[in-house]
Amino acid sequence: MDSRRAIRTVLNEARGLTFQVMKAPWGGLTLRAYLAGEEVGHVTTETLDDTKSHLGNLFVKPAHRGRGYGTLLAQKAAQSLKEWGVKTVEADVTSQKSYRALVSAFGTPSATAFESIDEIPATSYHEVDGEGKPGDGWAVSWNLQ
Numbered sequence: 824m825d826s827r828r829a830i831r832t833v834l835n836e837a838r839g840l841t842f843q844v845m846k847a848p849w850g851g852l853t854l855r856a857y858l859a860g861e862e863v864g865h866v867t868t869e870t871l872d873d874t875k876s877h878l879g880n881l882f883v884k885p886a887h888r889g890r891g892y893g894t895l896l897a898q899k900a901a902q903s904l905k906e907w908g909v910k911t912v913e914a915d916v917t918s919q920k921s922y923r924a925l926v927s928a929f930g931t932p933s934a935t936a937f938e939s940i941d942e943i944p945a946t947s948y949h950e951v952d953g954e955g956k957p958g959d960g961w962a963v964s965w966n967l968q
């Protein structure tokens with residue numbers, strides 16, 4: 824972790840960010856981040872087979888973005904998936920911010936559907952229209968250590 828991210832992590836711990844990890848009815852996990860009792864973000868995973876999961880719905884409430892919460896959610900998800908023996912994680916990435924958060928958590932991807940991060944819009948349409956529509960993204964996968 825670089826020093827800028829390390830500082831963000833310490834600040835977030837000082838702010839009292841807490842996490843709840845629950846097994847989801849569909850066999851994956853639901854992970855929620857709370858600040859002073861308010862849910863500020865979440866991420867979900869879906870189990871594809873014994874060793875493979877899909878990560879989706881990484882979301883931080885607009886008022887709380889840019890403080891490292893998305894990265895921390897992705898890191899908590901990575902930790903839980905590794906503990907459960909997951910070896911491969913797939914995601915559909917829709918913005919540079921989410922890609923950066925996921926790379927902080929999962930490391931360099933083993934495969935991507937793009938040549939460079941510049942091909943991903945800096946701001947996804949999720950954030951432009953504010954409706955949180957699910958949409959197509961750029962497929963990315965990671966082999967977990």
Ligand SMILES: CC(C)(COP(=O)(O)OP(=O)(O)OC[C@H]1O[C@@H](n2cnc3c(N)ncnc32)[C@H](O)[C@@H]1OP(=O)(O)O)[C@@H](O)C(=O)NCCC(=O)NCCS
Nearest residue numbers: 881882883888889890891892893894916917920921923949
């Ligand atoms: C994507 C999302 C979860 C990121 O959450 P967040 O808490 O704002 O993310 P972080 O603060 O952890 O930042 C993640 C990265 O984006 C960068 N970033 C954050 N806000 C930024 C901004 N306004 N401008 C430029 N970069 C920014 C951060 O610097 C960080 O990169 P770094 O670690 O290399 O420095 C959030 O923007 C969101 O909910 N978007 C709408 C839903 C969505 O598109 N989900 C993704 C589906 S794949």
